[in-house]
Amino acid sequence: MERFLLAAAFLLFAPSLAGAENIDNKDDASFVGQGRLFRFDYSNDYFTGTDRYYTQGIGATYFDPALHASPVMSVLASLSGEKSYGLVLRQSGFTPASVSHKQTIIGERPFACYLFLGHILVSRDADRRLTLTTELDTGVIGPPAGGEWEQVGIHQATDNNVPLGWGNQIRTDVVLDYYARLDKVLASARAADIGVFGDATAGTLYDNASMGVIGRLGAIDERKHRFFLFADAEQKAVGYDATLQGGLTDRRSPYTLTTPQIRRRVSHEDVGVTLDRGSYALEAKRTYLGSEFANQFSHEWVEITFIKRF
Helix, strand or coil: CHHHHHHHHHHHHCCCCCCCCCCCCCCHHHCCCCCCEEEEEEEEHHHHCCCCEEEEEEEEEEECHHHHHCHHHHHCCCCCCCEEEEEEEEEEEEECCCCCCCCCCCCCCCCEEEEEEEEEEEEEECCCCEEEEEEEEEEEECHHHCHHHHHHHHHHHCCCCCCCCHHHCCCCEEEEEEEEEEEEEEEEECCEEEEEEEEEEEECCEEEEEEEEEEEEEECCCCCCEEEEEEEEEEEEEEEEHHHHCCCCCCCCCCCCCHHHECCEEEEEEEEEEEECCCEEEEEEEEEECCCECCCCCEEEEEEEEEEEC
């Protein structure tokens, strides 16, 4: 057990050994079942010693069989078999590498923040070892999402330099995205499994598609208390990213990146550890994201998740 804990700590907090998915967390499928579930996750690059790019994310997700009655669920694709219905409220904020300049830094990431409410449907086909997660998100990108006052407030409360430059953030625009992810378990044993997945997003916030591999090692039996390490790696093909290029309906943002500056292939890796005691679960993971635009540094952050089942 001591060696297992040391390995978990190293994977989570040591620098990444490698040199994008949508920023938002999409791995609810590993926790949900037929009952009610609440999930809260918080991610910040403060834990990796930086304050840039994807700088903070907050999410609250609730699964309840009663949400099947929502008309929105009818537009979400599903597999035959067990189904779980949920709602997610999520905010994500982005800044350039330096927040100490009031003027625009040409060639850097724009300031941006979005806030959305999403409907989620997770379905499982146990015979084919498939899990399909679909989601429809509606919300806003721009000042109404609250990125400026939130980051300024946190910096003031922690006695850090007040971020400048939010006056140049991506202008207000609508968020309307449809997301789908299909997971397939390829092989499994008592203490390990490995699988592949593919996902795609289409809408006003993100347009992209990716494929990847995922594996777990440890006590993974869902019928018992679980404690395991996990890792995944993916390559994403990027079509459009409103946090870099501005909204699709309002093209008057003070500053955005141009199409040639966007990287069309982005790497993404996660390593982490999960403790699942049945009625509650805790998870911590470290994320590595490759360059999303020309001359960008790679980026890392840590996400902490708490889950409560009812």
